Amino acid sequence: MFSITRRLSWGTALSVLDFSLCLIFVCLHGASFSLGNLTSQFGSFSFFSSTIDLLLLCLVRMGLFLLPTGLYYSNKSHLLPYMIQPIFCISLLMYAVSPTKLLLLVEKIPSGTPLYFGDYAILIWNFVASMILDTSWRTYFSKPPSAYVPLEEEEDEETRHRNTFELIVRLLQYCKREWVWHVSGFSWLFIYSVTRIFVPYYTGQVIATVVATKSYPALATAVYVMTVISLVSALAAGFRGGSFEYAYARINRAIRYDLFAGLIKQEVAFFDAHKTGEIASRLAADCQTMSDTVALNVNVFLRNCVMLLGSMIFMMTLSWRLSLVTFILVPIIFVASKIFGTYYDFLSEKTQNAIADSNDVAEEVISTMRTVRSFACENVESDRFYEKLTVTLKITKTKAIAYVGFLWVSELFQTFIIVAVLWYGGHLVLQQKLKADLLVSFLLYQMQLGDNLRQMGEVWTGLMQSVGASRKVFEYIDRQPRIEHKGTMQPPEVKGRIEFRNIHFSYPIRSAIPILRDLSFTVEPGETVALVGPSGSGKSSCISLLENFYQPNAGQVLIDGVPLEEYEHHYIHKKIALVGQEPVLFARSVKENIRYCVDATEEQVIEAAEMANAHSFIMQTTMRYETNVGEKGSQMSGGQKQRIAIARAIVREPAILLLDEATSALDTESESIVQEAIYKNLDGKSVILIAHRLSTVEKADKIIVINKGRVEQIGNHEQLLRQTEGTYAKLVQRQMMGDDKKRKPRSPPAGTSNPQQQQAGSMARKISPRDPSGVPMSLLSTSFSASSATSH
Template identity: 75%
Template sequence: MNVNVFLRNVVCLVGSMLFMMTLSWRLSLITFILVPIIFVASKIFGTYYDYLSEKTQNNVAQSNDVAEEVISTMRTVRSFACENYEGDRFYQRLTDTLNVTRTKAIAYVGFLWVSELFQTFIVVAVLWYGGHLVLVGRLKSDLLVSFLLYQMQMADNLRQMGEVWTGLMQSVGASRKVFEYIDREPTIQHHGKLKPERLAGKIEFKNVHFAYPTRPQLPILRDLSFTAEVGQTVALVGPSGSGKSSCIALLENFYLANAGQILIDGVPIDEYEHHYIHQKIALVGQEPILFARSVAENIAYGCEVTEQDVVTSSQMANAHGFIVQTTQQYQTNVGEKGSQMSGGQKQRIAIARALVRQPAILLLDEATSALDTESESVVQEAISKNLEGKTVIMIAHRLSTVEKADKIIVINKGVVEQQGTHEELLRQPGTYATLVQRQMLGDHKNAPKAIKPSGESAIPVSPPHSTARSLLGTSFSQSASSFQSK
């Protein structure tokens, strides 16, 4: 519609200018002498209006962000009695939007006023000089009237073209972000074409260096190297911020390593076809993300499977029981971000979503750390009974989870500090023994104290290192007995 209006007015404008030139070139010269000034003013206004439109869109987006954030975290807001604070914050964002919109309206009115002022000045100048030409006999009065009518037509054409230009600038400012996202090239290009019939699942990190793009000066992984053999369960252990989750992110191809190689079955991970490799590598995170759709759609997300496959994977994940107890069973909507499900239920649905793909590699990023004891037990059982034949990389802080791994890799400050089984690492002084000691001491302190007779001390006095040694010995004995039972 705007293009039609613009083209029609361009044709009318050109025609009016030609007729005006044939009627009186002198009056035409007076008319056109101020037209460049009007165009310059339009250009300046258009640039400023474009800036205001973009600023308006940014403020509207910020207001929407505040509203969405508060609505999605309403329980937290209510529990801290911050309703008024969040309301004031939203009101402030709306006020900022209103101020920019008011500025934009004032700028538009100012532009119209300036344009009308120039056009009025041109009409007055033409009437004055045209009247002079009529009085001296150089122009007939009827031609002057015709000239003024064509001039009014030209002014109307310019006004409508200005409105189209204003709307165009507003659209450009509002859509700039959209076009920026459309034109943005992905940082990680998926050029891989490799799709082997079978993926065994051997993982190799070779001299990997990595830093996040937002913090390139802060290296996360420094010359990291380790191997996870086919069907092996490998636990990554270490202090917070040591780079464990970064290894998972690199395996998921969320980022590119700055140096070194990440190999799957001896092939660099970026040589595999994008959809294929993510079909073979499944991730279960600490906070599973569910979509506001049915349970079945969430489980089958990203892959084409049958209803029976969905049910089978749910049974494997210990999720079938609670799903069939809901009113619509597998068609039950889980709510926004899974709000209709408990933490343990969401985690089991996430495990079913991973298992339905029949992955060769399973990544567990603290999959049970946020759950209560009962939910953790059910989820841990679902994980344990489905590890056979899969290469598993798990991140966990709880000793009960880590000690069952075939290999434990201790990462500290981005480098592999120790690796071996639970029993082997307990015999070595280092980070792992320290972490186990701290956890055992924490459990020991939290355990209820036995009541002693009045003459006997409830807390035996012994050197700190002997206490740690006894705790480590106890942990080792428990682990060894569980290992033998297995």
């Protein structure tokens, strides 16, 4: 970090050095050093003989060297980063001054007469000083001083806004990975480009031969050479195109794989904060844009570089004066390309974001088509998607207008270059400084050079489009997950003792809302524990923490006395199986879903399906275990999906089984059968289940009542019913009273003194896995508010 004082000293030193050297070189505009050489140019100034105008240009550079200091003291240092691009463009224009001035100085002197030493020196120094100006602003002046911006904030800003050049270099690294195919492509590219370089020269020879000699043998020789060159060029072009096309496909695969591999390593909270459609758009549209544009533009860039270099060499040999005319206008074209490229980068990023938004809407609607159809909202969703597409269209319209402006400027400058070369070339021919027959070849090279420059300008535009698409992709690839799986423990056996110790937790996307508050409980090996509580009390959050989807803000989750994060990621998730409230199946066969990521035999798959009461309905399908369940299990009913999910958990033979409303979609009969299978075949397994049905809860060895993120009660069904003032008994009492309204009230048992205790005592005898009326009983069908729980 540089202080204001050091920046002031640096800017002042450069200004003094620039002015001093320019002053000395102007005084050397003669046979010897003299102040008279300076003063005489003021009296008889001429663009064709004076260099005093370069001294005036030096004053402009001095102002730009001292500009940062002025911005610091006027409290406008925040403008410094925005000045880099204008300074770069000004520097490019200053580069063009040197060749322009050289042509003017040699115009009036006899051919072969050298310039003064001071003239050469000031022309070279103007070029060097312009380069120093651009470099100083990029590396020194544009950094905010430490007195204004803390180091940490600057580093954060640099992290958020990647440098465009760094992104381009990183994009090119994907080309480096496929070096074999690129070497092949570049080899054929070099052959193609070299052959194309000779085409203008021999074209000029053909024209000159016809006009000057009118000799058929000379014409035949020139045409023969042209034919051979064209055939070699066509052959090389084909091999070049094939090599690069295959390289594009491999680059596309590499980019998509890197992004997908980076995404699936992220913690679950990342997917809570980012929409699925947006992520899918990054994988599809952005990666495609990156792979196509960067690889294609590398091909075009290298081809034009070779042809540009060859054309410039031929042009310099034909006429260095005419070549300088081209070199004067090239920086001006680069300025236009730079301005447009920077703006195009900004618009490309906005375009990709808009495309991601529209893709997110499409993915959301298509994946929830049944809900959309049930509410007859097809037109509403179509209009919403159309609005997103309209936003993309508006940005694309702006890009199109900007591109029109860029093409106008580019085409006008190319036309101006050709006109300038024609006029100046004709002038040199009339002055007998250039042979007439070489002017034709030079003009052909000039047109080829103009086409090369135009394509290189489009390369920059394409690279900016890639940069715009790559920002978010590289951000996802480089993002380090907040939960890293660095555990290494793989004990030979997991007994299944689970302990939640003083857990405090809130979801990352809602960090201000606490979910669990100092929650503690223990599940012993082989014990079945039911978590009961109102919606939003934190039951499912306990399951998520146990699956290591999130990490607690404070406290620890332990398995067999070891913190969960110390276990090896793949190992512990083979020992823990989860059946969620809304199980998601993959668009694969039933068998593939059951044996997902497990090397299970067909017999084990069938056995698991039988335990989950899924075998019978599977055998009734057309393809049986090879039946495709459809996207997210859309070809199966809710109960069928849950039974397949239960079978998927059972086949893993877990030490810990987590059931989050795993039987909520089953009918009463199927639920009873599945429960019997679970309880009968999971001896020695620790089970945590979340259920709203009393028939599921009452069989648990231990019931934990969670309310507002805290444990309120712990005990079995009978124990909690005896705690008549407890939440659990009040809920059961309220439900039983609600059920009694549908049936004739029964008389309380004789000999009881407290009517409330009489009723509570009879509940344990009355409640059975299936209500006589056939209606599933829900613990959460009543309110958990204090007023409703005690109203009776």
